[in-house]
Amino acid sequence: MGWPYHLLDLTHEQKHERRLLLDRYGIYAQLSALIPILAYQLYRLGVWVYSERKRSKASYSAIPSSPTLKRSRASTAGNFASKWRSTVWWLEGELATGWSSRGQFIAAGVWTSWLLFLCVQNTGEDYLHITKRFGVVAASQFPVHYMLSMKSQYSPLAFVFRSSHEQLNAWHRISGRIIHFLLLCHAVWYVNYFVQAGVVKKRLSDPVVIVGIIAFLLLNIIATTSLELVRRWSYRVFFVLHLMIGLWMLPLLFFHASALRVYVIEALVLFLFDIACRNLDTVTGFATVTMVPHTKLIKLKVPIPASKIRRFQAKPGQHVYLSIPPASRPLLSSSPWIHDFLFNPFTVAEVSPTDITLVLRTLRGPTTKALGGLAQLSKATPPIKIEGPLGCSQRFPNFAANYDRVLLVAGGVGSTFILPIYLNTREQMAAEGKSLDHVKLVWSMRSAAEAIWAVDSERKHAIAEDKNIKIFLTRSQADDQEHPDKSIPVDGSVELDELQWTEEPVEATGGRDRPDLGKIVDETFRHGNAERVAVLVCGPKQMARELRGHVGKWVEKGRDVYFHNESFGW
Ligand SMILES: Cc1cc2nc3c(=O)[nH]c(=O)nc-3n(C[C@H](O)[C@H](O)[C@H](O)COP(=O)(O)OP(=O)(O)OC[C@H]3O[C@@H](n4cnc5c(N)ncnc54)[C@H](O)[C@@H]3O)c2cc1C
The missing domain is CATH 2.40.30.10 (Translation factors)
Incomplete structure (x- = not known):
């Protein structure tokens, strides 16, 4: 099979026909964003129907070890639910250490394939048609791409996916890479055309082409400065360039091709709406x-x-x-x-x-x-x-009402997130008439100084006397000698001044080694097979990864688990 695309000499009508097809496929590509939205709504409906049916069957006996609940777990629906949970857990896991989740990779692959299909479909043998199609399909993704970056409380995607801006941000990055890839194809195919047709010099002085080249160069700057390496080196460089170029890109695309204007205007409206809402908030x-x-x-x-x-x-x-x-x-x-x-x-x-x-x-x-x-x-x-x-x-559920046990794990300054949740969950448990021993907090920190902010407040006694809080003080003298100038991590652990205590502000109620997360997780889950468990963590990445690994073993055994890792960097 030979190369299917050729430079064709089209009549005026054929060019008009091509224009219509380009517009139509741009709209298809844009509207297809509704597919994941509708699929997610159907998924939620399914989950709701399943849980309502389960609740009505089990309503007269809420004890986890009751025969009714045991039977329901062993049923076909119970088995399916358990397999489904394991699959979701697997999809949410990192593809490789430090990489995005498997689910995100699969979704990115499926979405890219779909957009590539829309780029190719009905282009016949016309080389310029497929070249332009890459550009239109890429531009059609701009409004959704901008929507995924919205931080205001009125973000439409946060609303329909019951999500929040930091979760959508991961998808914003993926969508950015897909758009970059499609525009790279658009640019490479055009350059090849200029060379093949012998019009390089002529076309490079055309304002429309110049604007396109500038936009493409800026896009590459955005893509490069968005890499984790650059973000870690200087968040400011990444952020300022991202914001400025993201905005400059829109007028450039507006003047590059009239077919893109509708997408540019949509993206600009979303951008301005987000800024206005954020200012008001x-x-x-x-x-x-x-x-x-x-x-x-x-x-x-x-x-x-x-x-x-x-x-x-x-x-x-x-x-x-x-x-x-x-x-x-x-x-x-x-x-x-x-x-x-x-x-x-x-x-x-x-x-x-x-x-x-x-x-x-x-x-x-x-x-x-x-x-x-x-x-x-x-x-x-x-x-x-x-x-x-x-x-x-x-959007967290009421943990006391929906879960039998709650395990909270904080590392260093991650306690700013975990401690308020712990205190709130205790209140919820008390309101539900459940034992407060069902909520445990593991707080690991290098030195007791990291807890001063919490214990010098009204909470002092609550924390000191609470047997469900286990504090681990992990800093040893050897540690200090080995790492005197260790750089400050950005992911939840804290570096502290040298300090001599007369009396430590908190006691090492858990010990002076790192917490044995495997043992703690096993103890939490061993209370009963039917118990639903919520596990939340905020701390260094390695700690969250290790905890997830231990919890995963119980998910594989069919346990119903709510897991949340609050990350202090994205
Ligand atoms: C949801 C969340 C909650 C956090 N809560 C706390 C907390 O309670 N206490 C605490 O000490 N730290 C917290 N952090 C981390 C904190 O944001 C950074 O340490 C801080 O912004 C660093 O500022 P800087 O001026 O020193 O350095 P910068 O150079 O401005 O930033 C250093 C790092 O901070 C992060 N960061 C900065 N700005 C943003 C942004 N706009 N969006 C996302 N990440 C950004 C990036 O990882 C960046 O590499 C939290 C982070 C997140 C994402």
């Missing part, structure tokens, strides 16, 4: 910023208007985006303007009737550095901008 409060003694932690108390505080109180474990307005920026900074582009996520560690408290590590970046400077001004109450609350914890 941002408040400025005069914050109290203090250093937590002997640590590199800062405690930030920000007043929140009464009209908004209820949203913070509604769910524990939410986060906010913090930015530093001009009045609070360091005077000696060489680039104070950088803060116009920065907003950093921090978990709400405490909520009172009037304000929220954040606990954050000072790292080497501009935001935490500037806050570190503000913490030195003991009497100042600098204005700080707070956007939110946001986060997937808004």
Whole structure:
């Protein structure tokens, strides 16, 4: 079989026909985003029907070991549900250490194949048709791509997928790679055409082509600076370029080809809508910023208007985006303007009737550095901008009502997420009339200093006297000697100052070694085969990965598990 595509000399009518097909396939590609949306709604409906039927059958006997529940587990539907859970668990696992999940790879493969099909279908032998088709199909994905990056609480995709912006962000990255691949095909096929037709010089002076080349170069800059390597090197470089180029791209595409304009306008409207909603959801409060003694932690108390505080109180474990307005920026900074582009996520560690408290590590970046400077001004109450609350914890189920046991694992500053959830789940358990011993908290930290932010508050006694909280203090003298200058990790563990305690603020109730996560998980699950267990973790990546591995063994045995890993970086 020979190469199917050729440079054809088309009549005016044939060109018109090609134009219509290009438009039609662009619309098909865009509308096909409805397929996963509808599939997900059907899936949710199926889950709801299944759980309602199960609930009505088991309603007279909610005891996990009851004969009714045992029979229902052994039934065909019970077996299917257990296999389904194992499959979902497998799909949610990393393809390889540090990579995206298997499910995301499979979805990306399926979506790319579908879009490639739309690029090829009905193009006949016309080389220029398939070349243009790559461009139109890629551009048709722009609105969904921008929608996946929306952070406002009114993000349509967060609503239909019952998701949150940080979860959608993973799909935004995948969609970006697919668009990049299609536009790469578009550009390469066009360049080949210019060479084959001997029109390189002529076409390279055409404004439409020049605009296309600039847009393609910018796209490559976005793709390169989005790599994890660059994001780790400088989040600012990634973020500022991403924002600026993402915006410049739209007018360039608008002038590159008229067929793309509808997609450009849709993407721009979504972008502006997101910015407007986010601005409306941002408040400025005069914050109290203090250093937590002997640590590199800062405690930030920000007043929140009464009209908004209820949203913070509604769910524990939410986060906010913090930015530093001009009045609070360091005077000696060489680039104070950088803060116009920065907003950093921090978990709400405490909520009172009037304000929220954040606990954050000072790292080497501009935001935490500037806050570190503000913490030195003991009497100042600098204005700080707070956007939110946001986060997937808004959609967490009621753990006490839906699960028999809850295991919470925190590493270092990950406790800002886990501790409020622990306290809230205890309240829920009490309200449900269940034993408080069914909620366990494992909190691992290098030094007791990391817990000061929690124990110097009203919670002090609750934490000290609670036998369901196991604290592991893992820093040894050998550790300090081996790693005196260890760089500060960004994923949940905390580096602390040298410190001599007269009395440690918390006791090592779990021990002075790392927690044996395998043993802790097994103890949680061994109470009964029918028990549903929720496991939540926030801490260093390695800890979350290890915990997931141990929990996975129980999922494979058919156990019904809710697992959430809150990551402090994406
Ligand atoms: C949901 C969430 C909750 C968090 N909660 C806490 C907390 O309670 N306490 C705490 O100490 N740290 C928390 N972090 C980590 C915290 O955001 C970073 O440590 C902080 O932004 C670093 O700021 P910087 O100015 O020092 O450095 P930068 O150079 O600005 O950033 C360093 C790293 O922080 C992360 N980061 C910065 N800005 C963003 C952003 N807009 N979106 C996503 N990631 C970003 C990136 O991983 C980046 O590489 C949380 C992170 C996330 C994603």
